[in-house]
Structures are given as C-alpha cells and as structure tokens.
Amino acid sequence: MDYITSFDIRLDKDVYYAGEPLTGCVVLENSENIKIRGIRVLLRGKAHVQLKVMKSGERKTLKDDQYLLDEKIVIWGKDKHEEPDATQILPRGMHQFNFAFQLPQCQMPCSLETRMGTIRYYVKCIIDIPYASSPQGIKYFSLIGPHIDCMEEKYLASLCGQDHKVRCFRCCQRGTIALRVVLERTAYCCGENLRIKAHIENRQDFTINLNIKLFQVIEYRIEKGVLGETKNITSTVLEYRSPTVNENTQAKFDSSLEQHPIKIPVVPPTMVGVCRLLQIYYMLKVSVEDERKNESLEMEFPLTIATIPYRSPQTQLYSITYDFCVDYVEGGRYISPEFRLGQVYDGNQPPGERENGAEDDEEDIILYRPVYVKCIEKPKGLGRMTKELLDQKLNESPNDLRRGLKSGSQKSMNALLQPGNTSSLEIQNPVSVKIHKTPSALEQQQLLKN
Incomplete structure (x- = not known):
C-alpha cells in the first residue's frame, strides 16, 4: 500500500522467559486516510524439521511442524470473522497501537536455528485492508527455555x-x-x-x-x-x-x-x-x-x-547476559538465508570470501539470530574491596558517614569500572544483548519479497 509510509513492530525487549508478559506496540504512519477492516497481532511459536532420506533408491524430503504458541488479538477495528463488511477510516498521521500477551508458564523449548530444524517465536501484525493486499510485518524474539536450575x-x-x-x-x-x-x-x-x-x-x-x-x-x-x-x-x-x-x-x-x-x-x-x-x-x-x-x-x-546458573552458598552475586551460540556446533553454524542481507551463500565456503579469493568489504546484515544465557563470573577482589570500604566507613562519625556515603560509593564503583576491568563492567550492566542493525517490519517485508 503506497499510503503507508512507515510500519514497524517494536517489543519492549528481545529476550523473554516462559511466564513473562510480552508487551510492545505497532507503529504505523500513513500519508492519506485509509479504509481498514482491522489490525490484528499474532503471537506464534513453531518448531519445524526437514529431513532428506533415501527410500527405495529415491531421495525424499520429509517435513513436520509443531505449533508451540498460537494467540491472536485485534488492536484496532474488527476481526474479519466478526463483521466481514465492516470498515473504518484510519486518519492520516502517525499512530501507535499497544499490545500485550502472556507467555505460558510451562516448559518451553528455546529458540533454535539449524539446517535441518528450527524453533522460532515471533509476533506478526496484519493490516486487513479490504479489496487489497494486506501489509504484514514479523518481529522475531528469543525465548530462553526450558527452565533448568543448577541448584536442583x-x-x-x-x-x-x-x-x-x-x-x-x-x-x-x-x-x-x-x-x-x-x-x-x-x-x-x-x-x-x-x-x-x-x-x-x-x-x-x-x-x-x-x-x-x-x-x-x-x-x-x-x-x-x-x-x-x-x-x-x-x-x-x-x-x-x-x-x-x-x-x-x-x-x-x-x-x-x-x-x-x-x-x-x-x-x-x-x-x-x-x-x-x-x-x-x-x-x-x-x-x-x-x-x-x-x-x-x-x-x-x-x-x-x-538456563539458571549455580549460586555458591558463600555469595549470591552473579550476573547474567546473553550471547550468540558459538559457530562450530548446531545452533550457531547456520544462519538461514531469509535472515541475511547482502552476499547470501549457503555452502561450505566462508560467506566473506568470493570465488576468486577476494574478501567482501561489506558485512552481511543479520536480521535475526537467537541468543542464549551466559553466566558472568564475579570479579576477583570485589568482596575484599567491599569489606575494606565498610570497615573504613565504620570508623567515621555518623555525620561523615552520611556525607561521604554517596561519594564513597561512587568512587568505589568508578574504581571498579576502569577501562581494563571488563568483568566489572559486565556486572554493572548484567543484561546486555548483542544486537545487529535490524530494519523495520516494512523494510523486512520488502527485502524478503525481493
């Protein structure tokens, strides 16, 4: 639709656990008034496996799917099954429609990308325009599961x-x-x-x-x-x-x-x-x-x-971050061509090399890759520094303690966050995800169609 100039699906975060609320919004900008039957958002989780086998001398491809999540809500207008002929006018301008889902509190498989099987979770938005092609957008996210605690x-x-x-x-x-x-x-x-x-x-x-x-x-x-x-x-x-x-x-x-x-x-x-x-x-x-x-x-x-790290009885200080799987095992060595922009090569040759041996200057833009839990070790000496700081504060008067508590805490944190102390930096920011440049949902739709 030419009247839609911007269309994007935005989630509050990119990593979710089972039982958490999933919230976000759909941002839509149109240059003219549009007749729309409704805008619906779908939450889906799907496992897909594809195997190539030899039977009676003939090569066959077997496929099977399993739906893990399938929910739908209407965020504007009416559903097509409620009133098929009902339409409303969406005035021109910038619009934002919020949505919310509740992930089930159960054992759910994690997001996975391999050559023979995938487990994907995504939010899909469909703008139902009568007598025209309906614009669609998909936003993938990573789900951490199943719930496995090292302290069991x-x-x-x-x-x-x-x-x-x-x-x-x-x-x-x-x-x-x-x-x-x-x-x-x-x-x-x-x-x-x-x-x-x-x-x-x-x-x-x-x-x-x-x-x-x-x-x-x-x-x-x-x-x-x-x-x-x-x-x-x-x-x-x-x-x-x-x-x-x-x-x-x-x-x-x-x-x-x-x-x-x-x-x-x-x-x-x-x-x-x-x-x-x-x-x-x-x-x-x-x-x-x-x-x-x-x-x-x-x-x-x-x-x-x-998915939940071991907590030592002496200390409960630990940090969790998220990272991509290593590239030499299943789950990290394969990136689907539909999520790669630029030079797409799905063979054994490294994607950054051409046939004549020259390397490409431009790197591929990865639209989506699942992430997994990574535990960050506690920096050595953190407990000793905290004890020395407390002993120093106990020797001061109550007035000095109140005046210097804020500045002393800031100094201690600045000492921990030196440029060479990377582990302390990770403790200060326990939840960090490596995110590639991700186009909007409308740009993803146009690129995937091309």
Whole structure:
C-alpha cells in the first residue's frame, strides 16, 4: 500500500522467559486516510524439521511442524470473522497501537536455528485492508527455555567413575594405567567453569595425557509412516588435554586449580522431552590418551546445560547476559538465508570470501539470530574491596558517614569500572544483548519479497 509510509513492530525487549508478559506496540504512519477492516497481532511459536532420506533408491524430503504458541488479538477495528463488511477510516498521521500477551508458564523449548530444524517465536501484525493486499510485518524474539536450575538436588550430586587397564605384549606384561574421575555436579550454565577432578596412575614406559571432550547431540524425529525417521548430529563443544603424565608416575588433576579453566562455551541448553520434533543433550567424555593419540579408559558422563546458573552458598552475586551460540556446533553454524542481507551463500565456503579469493568489504546484515544465557563470573577482589570500604566507613562519625556515603560509593564503583576491568563492567550492566542493525517490519517485508 503506497499510503503507508512507515510500519514497524517494536517489543519492549528481545529476550523473554516462559511466564513473562510480552508487551510492545505497532507503529504505523500513513500519508492519506485509509479504509481498514482491522489490525490484528499474532503471537506464534513453531518448531519445524526437514529431513532428506533415501527410500527405495529415491531421495525424499520429509517435513513436520509443531505449533508451540498460537494467540491472536485485534488492536484496532474488527476481526474479519466478526463483521466481514465492516470498515473504518484510519486518519492520516502517525499512530501507535499497544499490545500485550502472556507467555505460558510451562516448559518451553528455546529458540533454535539449524539446517535441518528450527524453533522460532515471533509476533506478526496484519493490516486487513479490504479489496487489497494486506501489509504484514514479523518481529522475531528469543525465548530462553526450558527452565533448568543448577541448584536442583538431582544436579548437585557428584558422579564418580574409575577403570584400569593392563597392557601386554605377547606374554609379557608391560604396565598398568588407572584412572579415577569425579564430576562435582552435572549441570552447568554457559560461561561457568567445569568442575572435574581426576587421579591418573601411569605404570608404563611412555607418557600419557588426560583428554576431556564435551559433545553435543541433536536428535531430529519425524513421526510419519510406520517407524518414522530419525537423524542424529554430533558436534564437539570443547576439548581439553591435560599436562603430560610421565612414565611410572601418578598425577592429580583438578580443573579449578588449572591456569586455564575449562569454560563452557555458549551453546543451546539441554532439551529432552520438551519438543516432539527434536531434542538436545550433552555427553562429557573423559579418557587417557597416549603418545600415538590412542584413547583408552573411556568414560562418559551425562552433562546438562542449564538456563539458571549455580549460586555458591558463600555469595549470591552473579550476573547474567546473553550471547550468540558459538559457530562450530548446531545452533550457531547456520544462519538461514531469509535472515541475511547482502552476499547470501549457503555452502561450505566462508560467506566473506568470493570465488576468486577476494574478501567482501561489506558485512552481511543479520536480521535475526537467537541468543542464549551466559553466566558472568564475579570479579576477583570485589568482596575484599567491599569489606575494606565498610570497615573504613565504620570508623567515621555518623555525620561523615552520611556525607561521604554517596561519594564513597561512587568512587568505589568508578574504581571498579576502569577501562581494563571488563568483568566489572559486565556486572554493572548484567543484561546486555548483542544486537545487529535490524530494519523495520516494512523494510523486512520488502527485502524478503525481493
């Protein structure tokens, strides 16, 4: 419609949890009076899976959908089912229509973007104009779920595993290796350090290393036909190799004492039994690796990626932010072409390189990417600085305390927010989302049509 010069959907925030109210507004500007039957807003959540399979020598594509949310409200005028012939005049000018939805308080899967499956939540606005094409706009948002708390009792119990192996060459015994592993807890939030301890005994004539790997497994399921179709995709989330354990020695490993801790990268949370079409789970594999990269004494532990971080009994200070998934696992390595503007290439070649090897100067504009929870560690020394500040204030008189409380607090915060102290900066702004330049809903509609 040429009379509509501006059309945009604005949400109060871009990240939501289950049970929260979702509020926003539709901004509409028209240069002339328009006959409109009504303006309706839809809230939808949809899971989609598409698998390519071979059956009887023929390649087929199977698809299946699951609707997670489907709500509708009319923010102006009448619905088309109420009075089909009723129309109203929308005067020219700038208009703002507010809307509000209530997200259900239940276990809901998180937003996800992969090549074979997607989980998307969005708000859609339709301007119903009789005898003309109805302008539409879509605004996507990220939903954090399901609700998994690291402080639940079933996740706080430690897991222990041990094994040994005797190596022989023909009839001669060459030595024994033994491994004992203790995983302090089984649930971690992205950004937290893995808490694992191990005791390694090497009674052989060559060196060994402790190898720790975390795997992500996504299972896609389409329940069509007699048995249905399933497909699993496994990705390596992290890999850590401990210092060398010399021959005929034993060593103890503690991840909390290492110079470089094992930090969980940003990945989608565990989803088991939440969505009918796909589920995500993680496995921690611990093994002993020799000089020839041969693995032995392999142990696997189930690991849960949670959405609420662990709170230490000593302190309740922690910070939550949101970030994109890493680009080497499912959920971060694929961006749908409908959300990319600029050079669109959906193959193995990096999107920033051309066929002749030259790089593009312009970066792609990403319309939408889901974000996930990331835990920020408490800055070291924050508790000590706070205690010293309180001790200093207790030694002052009541009048000095009242006069200097505001200035002293400001000085302490300025000391924390120095340019080099990035972790303190994140504590000061606990909720921050990396946002790309996002066009309005009308611009998105025109770009997607082109």
